[in-house]
Amino acid sequence: MYHIPNKYYYRLHQIRPRFKNDVENVLIYMATCLSNLSEMPSDKFAKAMNNAIKLFPGNANKKDKTINNWRTEISALFGLIETDSINQTSKPSNLAFKLSENQDLVEFFKYFLFYFQYPGGYLKPHEILDYINQGILFKPVSYLINVLQEGEKITEGRFYIDKAETTHCIFNDLRVTRQNNPRKPKNTAYLVIHNRKNNINYNWTGDVIRYAGDILDYMVIADLLVCHGNKFYLNNKNQEVIVSFIENEVIFLDYIPLYKKLNLNINDVKSLNDAWFYFVNSKLDQEIFKTDLYKYLGVDSTTYQDLVLDSINEFESKLEQGVEIKTKEIGDFGExxxxxxxxxxxxxxxxxxxxxxxxxxxxxFAVGYDIQSVEFDERKRYIEVKTTISNKKINFFSFHLTPNEWNTAESLKDRYYVYRLAISKINRELHLIQDPVGLYKSNKITMSPKDGADITFTEESSQKEKLLLWID
Known part of the structure; x- marks a missing residue:
């Protein structure tokens, strides 16, 4: 059984959301709700968030303590809320707005992991103090990627790591997690290989491997790793992003002076809490983190060429009109x-x-829909497209209509459709909601007025179709 000497053993941990098994659905829901809030006193902001959390499916009868835990876990770990402790106000973070607007969970988790480090503001102040006293300053994702790359060089082939190896050879060993990583990634790769050759076992208890395991799972959601069984490999198709993480030396600089401070106390740590959440919400403009959806979905080359040609034609049309061309977003791809x-x-x-x-x-043109289509009998069909992308199948039966879109739907009645498109590597799910205003008036879908309308529908109130890819 592999054993870390006691003088080097220290168990890293982070908040483990009680909604981890449904983290993608919860994050999109909360980011959408948060984006409708403005800056306000922190107590009122917490109450507004709690009300939104209670509306998430399955939460209606949960106790206040559970709802409060959801709020603190979401805000602490994923940085979706920024707080001004001096003025006692809170507001949605840049990450919340970005996720709500782009609906790109893969991109969101790249940013989350890019800034993630031990210690961080997601920990309680006394825990951060202990980490600093131990000399821990560790960016796990860049280290893990380096280990996997070194393993591929050593073995001259595909190299994996599992959750137990990650826990015991990396996360729980101060020889890795202290400043400057005394044990380099190459040596860790050699250690993993040595232990395999010598049939050395690890403690696989769920409570033991859960924290390192969560980071590996988040790396899969971010499309940095691929998982087969319990083996985690680098996603070498995402090489540009992999390189950005390998070279990632971005750390929370405000902590650095504390490592050398005499008589360090908990108030020194508490004073930096607001700055941490500002840090993880800064510089969210890295183009390489945007999801290359053609590559992500594995679209065949013929279809890829057709879609690219459509995009080029659209760009040429915009150029002729003198319209500025912006980076293609998920909404454009869904359309x-x-x-x-x-x-x-x-x-x-x-x-x-x-x-x-x-x-x-x-x-x-702002006509209230994205696509004008046609029925077989030549009547017009007007389509508003709402797209979400996720690394795994996502059951997100909600979307937002602007006031213009809602008014257009009311005017066009059964000629108006919302195409709710959920895209993942393993699933492309398309739901058609015909005449959303009529469905609302007949109590078949729910609507909350929020600068337009927040819509929640069910499979029964929609028509599920297989997404067809255009082939000449």
Whole structure:
């Protein structure tokens, strides 16, 4: 059994959300709710958040203590709230707005892991104090990536690490986690290989491996790793992002003076709490963290070329109109997929003569829908596309309509559709909600007025379809 000498043993940990098994759904829900809040006194902000948490499926009858724990876990670990302790005010963080706007959980977890370190403001002040007294300053994700790369060099092949090896050879060993990482990633890779060759066992108890295991799971969500069984490998298809993490030396500099301070006390740590959450919400503009959806989804080359051609044509049209071209976001990609879906639907219905009627409507026209399509009987179909991307299948039966979109839906009635598109590597789920205003009036979906309408629907109130990819 592998054993860390007592003088080097120290167990790293972080908040482990009680909603971890549903973390992606919860984060999107909370980011969406938070984005509708403004800065306000912290007690009122907490109450508003609690009310939103209670509306999440399954939470209606939970005790106040559980709801409060949800709020503190979300705000602490994932940095979705920024607080001004002096003025006692709170507001949604930049990360919350970014996740709500982009609906890109893969991108969100890249940012979360890029800034994640031990110690951090997600810990209680006395825990941070203890970490600093132990000399711990550790960025686990960049270290793990380096170990896996070194392992591939040594073995000249694909190299993996599991949760027990990560726990005992890395996370719980001060020879790794103290400042300057006394044991380099290459030596850790050699240690893992040596232990395998000598059939050395590890303690696999769930409570023991959970914290290192959570970080590995988050790295999979961020598309940095791929997991087969309990073996975690580098995602070498994401090499540009991998390199950015290998070279990641971004640390929370405000902690650094505390390592040398005499008579360090808990108030020194508490005074930096607000600064930590500002730190993890800074510089959220790295283009390489945006999800390359064509690569992410593994779209075949023919379809890829068609989609790229559509994008080029759209760009050329914008150039002719003198419109500024911005980076393609997930919404644009979702609209592109739905445009292809509609073309393929009409093509399969033997009405290729109608294909020219399917058009993506330029955003600047602000007509209240994204795509104008057509029925087989030549009546118009007006489509608003709402897209979410996740690393695993996500059951997120909610979306937001702007006031303009809601008014347009009310005017167009059963000609108006919302295409709710959830995209993951293992699943592409498309739900069609026809006449959302009519469904609301007949109590088949729920609506909360928030600068437009927050809609929640069910499978029964929508039509599930297989997403069709356009092929000439």
């Amino acid at each position: 592109g997929l739905v445009l292809g879906h509609e073309k393929m639907r009409i093509k399969r219905g033997k009405r290729e003569d109608l294909l020219h009627l399917i058009q993506k409507i330029p955003t600047q």
